[in-house]
Amino acid sequence: MGMPAAADAQPDFGRLIHALSHHLRRRSPVSEGGGELTHMQRHILFYILMESLNREIYQKDVEEEFHIRRSTATGMLQLMEKSGFITRESVPQDARLKKIVPTKKAGRFRTQVQANIARMEQKLADGIPSQDLDTCREVLLHMLGNLTQNERRTDNEQGGNDE
Structure with a gap:
């Protein structure tokens, strides 16, 4: 069984981020x-x-x-x-x-x-090269910005801002 074609590959960023978050919570000392x-x-x-x-x-x-x-x-x-x-x-x-x-x-x-x-x-x-970590940080910050911008837009459209 080979690798899926690029067109078939689906990003699963949310799932991966959730899994990382879950591991961080579980492994964090109490x-x-x-x-x-x-x-x-x-x-x-x-x-x-x-x-x-x-x-x-x-x-x-x-x-x-x-x-x-x-x-x-x-x-x-x-x-x-x-x-x-x-x-x-x-x-x-x-x-x-x-x-x-x-x-x-x-x-x-x-x-x-x-x-x-x-x-x-x-x-x-x-085990991750610093250049890859820098790229990861940039991408995560960009994703966070995308979601923050989308959330603000949604809040404005709905007329609410949780105040």
Whole structure:
């Protein structure tokens, strides 16, 4: 049995990306936060921990960085706040606006989260030439842009933006 003709080959990017995501979630250590945090929450916490060293972080920053809807970000951040990893503090210029501040509890996990993410990134890249990784990154960013643009267009057509 030979390889399928090029015309018969169907891209299965979504399935492959889903499978990678599934493996990342399964293999990600749950020790950070004593199992209190999901895979996505660990990534968000790491983002908050690192970015808050240089600037104030707001929910909108999390939404944009992780390409998630407001309702999704709200739910995750509320759980992280309830678990004691972050607090939300009013800012003087606008009492409605709340900056996200990592707690001391979260700070204790900074090194561990950073090491686990670096280890997983290394496993993902193992045996792949850097040029191929660069191409992969460019293609994935382009695909993400395609989906983001399509989602915005769909939201605009439906008159909703999840607010």
